[in-house]
Amino acid sequence: MANLTSDQAKQLSDNFYYLGMAIGDFRYENWERLSLDENKELSETQNMLLQTGEDILAFSTTLIMDEVTESLQKINSISADIQGTIKTLRNIQKGLNIAAALLILGVAITNRDTKGIGDSIKNVYETWSSPQL
Amino acid sequence: MRTALLGKMPPLVLVTFTLFLFSCVNLKSVGEFSVTSTESLKNFEKIDYSFLQHCLDRCTDEAIRKYEIKRAQECSCELYQEADSVTQVIYNTIEGYFEGLGHLSQNELTTYSSDAVVNALTAEEFGPVQIDSRFATAFSSLSNTLLRATTDSYRRKKTAQYIEEANESMQVLLEKFEVIISTNLKGELRFKRERLYAYYMDMKMNQTVLSEYEKGQAATDYYQALEAIQRKELELEVFGESLAEIAKGHQVLYDNRNKLSVKNLQELLQEYSSHVKELVSEFNKLNN
Numbered sequence: 281m282a283n284l285t286s287d288q289a290k291q292l293s294d295n296f297y298y299l300g301m302a303i304g305d306f307r308y309e310n311w312e313r314l315s316l317d318e319n320k321e322l323s324e325t326q327n328m329l330l331q332t333g334e335d336i337l338a339f340s341t342t343l344i345m346d347e348v349t350e351s352l353q354k355i356n357s358i359s360a361d362i363q364g365t366i367k368t369l370r371n372i373q374k375g376l377n378i379a380a381a382l383l384i385l386g387v388a389i390t391n392r393d394t395k396g397i398g399d400s401i402k403n404v405y406e407t408w409s410s411p412q413l
Numbered sequence: 414m415r416t417a418l419l420g421k422m423p424p425l426v427l428v429t430f431t432l433f434l435f436s437c438v439n440l441k442s443v444g445e446f447s448v449t450s451t452e453s454l455k456n457f458e459k460i461d462y463s464f465l466q467h468c469l470d471r472c473t474d475e476a477i478r479k480y481e482i483k484r485a486q487e488c489s490c491e492l493y494q495e496a497d498s499v500t501q502v503i504y505n506t507i508e509g510y511f512e513g514l515g516h517l518s519q520n521e522l523t524t525y526s527s528d529a530v531v532n533a534l535t536a537e538e539f540g541p542v543q544i545d546s547r548f549a550t551a552f553s554s555l556s557n558t559l560l561r562a563t564t565d566s567y568r569r570k571k572t573a574q575y576i577e578e579a580n581e582s583m584q585v586l587l588e589k590f591e592v593i594i595s596t597n598l599k600g601e602l603r604f605k606r607e608r609l610y611a612y613y614m615d616m617k618m619n620q621t622v623l624s625e626y627e628k629g630q631a632a633t634d635y636y637q638a639l640e641a642i643q644r645k646e647l648e649l650e651v652f653g654e655s656l657a658e659i660a661k662g663h664q665v666l667y668d669n670r671n672k673l674s675v676k677n678l679q680e681l682l683q684e685y686s687s688h689v690k691e692l693v694s695e696f697n698k699l700n701n
Contacts, residue, residue: 286592293600297607304611311618326611327475334471334604337597338464338496 289340295359296333302363325379332386346394354401381407439678440518447515449686453655453693454508467601468493503590573670580667587660595653602646648699655692
């Protein structure tokens, strides 16, 4: 378990910024196909992801993580993948599920819950890799 | 004439005189650099933005988005306040140091007190920044030095010593301060921009605004708000750049504290002073 450096915190915050944007783009692309409740749920998630990114910047070097480099690499990799493809994702339920999984990861990071972070990264990865949801 | 005079000097005096010339710190240049740096640093107080302000703005944005009307805003910003406290301590320390350096190099025997800085440096809430204990010692002895620094040679010696003891911590603090301003605080504004975008995009997608006039008005409001955020981002960026220049200038002071001729040091520092001055001017234009 170690503290994040300023650069690592910035990198992590960037991920949440772009993930928040990606969820927003997903909403706008699928606006007509989303029910009112689904849209509202995604909007809340979008905001929470942005708030997580903001909190990470404010807390910066006081954040902690297990196996920092490895964990960050996993988050970076999956974050880049989600950003690149979520806009064109046709499976609404998968979009909702991945948004929820990201939200749990954000809460674990800002709560400095090292076990929760590890579990959440795994959960995000499995949710995103799952072909059928 | 100068050659004739030098020719009459005993060898030991000549060597000592030459060594003195090459070992002394150019106090005028140090004074000018300190004054410029202090002026630039004080712009921090003009930045009308902080972590706490960002947190409060976020709560307001959220209340507007959800159309929540409450008698008092409920906002939990303790950790943002903490980030401000750390930033304030770092600022006080750096600003106090350059002010002290300016006084010392210009022989201003003021009643300068380093107590506030020393207290701040030993405070628990200083957070993740590690400060060399020698630096705190250098600060605590500054008041005393200023009161006794009456002769030029004594001041030169003390100035060089002060720079030497402070440089390592100054570099750490200036770098940390720059990250806080240029990366963290400026970075927060990027999220504010994205929230603004989402607010107006939702409005557009929901077709909340129907008349052509309202649509135009909404777009105008959006771009005005966006411009205000971008201007603030630029202001923070310029301030951050000036911190980097001050750090470079101080490193030059440290590297040359014992070996440069008066002229060389002046030329070297001039470059950093000029650049910092330009950034101060740029900052003031954005801040008005």
